[in-house]
Amino acid sequence: MRVQLVCAAVLTAVLLTPAAPAHPATTGTHSVVTWGASADRVGDGVPDRAYRLVVRTSAGGSDLRVRLSNAFGDRPLTLDSVWAGTQDTGALLVSGSNRRLTFDGARSVTVPAGQTLFSDALPGKWPAGANLVVSLHSRDAAGPATGHGMAMQTSYTTQGDHTAEESADNWTDRTGSWFYLDAVTVRTAARTGAVAALGDSITDGWQSSGDLNRRWPDYLARRLQRAGSDIQGVANEGISGNKILADGAGQSALNRFDRDVLSLPGVRTVFLFEGVNDLKADTGVTADDLIAGYRQVIARAHAAGKCVAGATIAPFKGWSEWNPAAEAVRQAVNEFVRTGGEFDAVTDFDRILRSPYDRERILPVFDGGDHLHPNDKGMQAMADAVDLTALTCPYPPT
Structure with a gap:
C-alpha cells in the first residue's frame, strides 16, 4: 500500500x-545493512543458471559485503562465482565496476541448507542511493530455491556463467524476483x-x-x-x-x-x-x-x-x-x-x-x-x- x-x-x-x-x-566504524529483502521460497533451483540482481543501496559506506541465503533449501547450495558492480542501464554494468566477491578468500562458496552467510568485504567506497548489481551462478542448484518473489525491480538471468561480464549481451532473460541474496552491508561511522x-x-x-x-x-x-x-x-x-x-x-x-x-x-x-x-x-x-x-x-x-x-x-x-x-x-x-x-x-x-x-x-x-x-x-x-x-x-x- x-x-x-x-x-x-x-x-x-x-x-x-x-x-x-x-x-x-x-567513534569508529561498524557494519550497517544498506539493502535487505525478506527470504521466502521462490520455486526450484535451476542448474547452470546465473542471476544478475539489481538492488538499491540506502546507506553509503565502504567494504561492501553481500549475504547469500539458502534459508529454504533442503540441500547445500554451491555458488561458484559471485560478482558485484554498478548498473548502467538494464543488464549493462558501468565499465570497470564489476568485481569478484570471495568467501574466506575462496571464489566458490557452499551455503548449508537453512543457513545464510556473508561474503568477504569488497574494498572501496559505495554510494548511497545507487543501483548495485550482484551477479551469481550455481552449476548444480536444485531443490527449493530461496529468494524474494515480488521485487518490483527487473533483474536478469542467463544460462551458463556470465557473471564476470559487464556487457548485457548474454543477459537476455528477465525476472521480477531476487534469488539467493537477502542483504547487503557496508562499513560506515x-x-x-x-x-x-x-x-x-x-x-x-x-x-x-x-x-x-x-x-x-x-x-x-x-x-x-x-x-x-x-x-x-x-x-x-x-x-x-x-x-x-x-x-x-x-x-x-x-x-x-x-x-x-x-x-x-x-x-x-x-x-x-x-x-x-x-x-x-x-x-x-x-x-x-x-x-x-x-x-x-x-x-x-x-x-x-x-x-x-x-x-x-x-x-x-x-x-x-x-x-x-x-x-x-x-x-x-x-x-x-x-x-x-x-x-x-x-x-x-x-x-x-x-x-x-x-x-x-x-x-x-x-x-x-x-x-x-x-x-x-x-x-x-x-x-x-x-x-x-x-x-x-x-x-x-x-
Missing part, C-alpha cells in the same frame, strides 16, 4: 519516548544505524511503480539521506500477503523476525507495519490476538536492544475481503497502537491514508486501484508521515 501527504496538517506522527536512554557509540521495515505487500511495494524505487521505505531512505540523519540504512523486510501470527505467504512475522530483522547488522529500530492480512477474510483473529503478536515483537526487539516504531493499520473498505467485523478489529488494534504506550514511536498511517468522507476507505488520490494498496503518491505520503527523529533509537546497537 502507498501513501502521499495531502498537507502538513495531516501528516502527524505520535512519538513516545523509550524507557532506557543510552547513546550509541560515536559507528553513529550510523539502520531501520528495518517489517511488513506485508504495502511495504513490499505492490502497486508502486516498478523499477523506480517508489515503495514507502524507498521514499523514507531518500528523506533520511537528505536530512543527514544518523539513520541511513533502510532494509525492506516486507512480504506480500504476510501475517503477524500465521505462516502462509512466507513465514509469519514472528517466525521470521530473527533472520529477517534481528540478524541484520546495524539495525537500531524496527518499524512494524503489519496486521491487515491477519484480520481480513474472516480469519477469526481478534484484536487481542493481534495485540499479543505486536507485544511479542516489541519484547523481542527490546531484548535485543532495538527500538520499535509501530504504525496503525490502513483502511481497506472496498477490498473483496473487507467486512464490518474485520473493520472493528482494525479499529481496536489501531486504538492500542495509538494509545497503548508500548511502542517507542507511532506513525498513524490510517490517519494519513483515509478519506475524510469515509474513514474506512483509502483516499482516492492515494488508492492504487484495489482499495487496499496505495499508489506512488500514497507511498510517499506514508514516508513523509514518519518522524525521522523517532527512528534514532537511543538503545546501543548490538
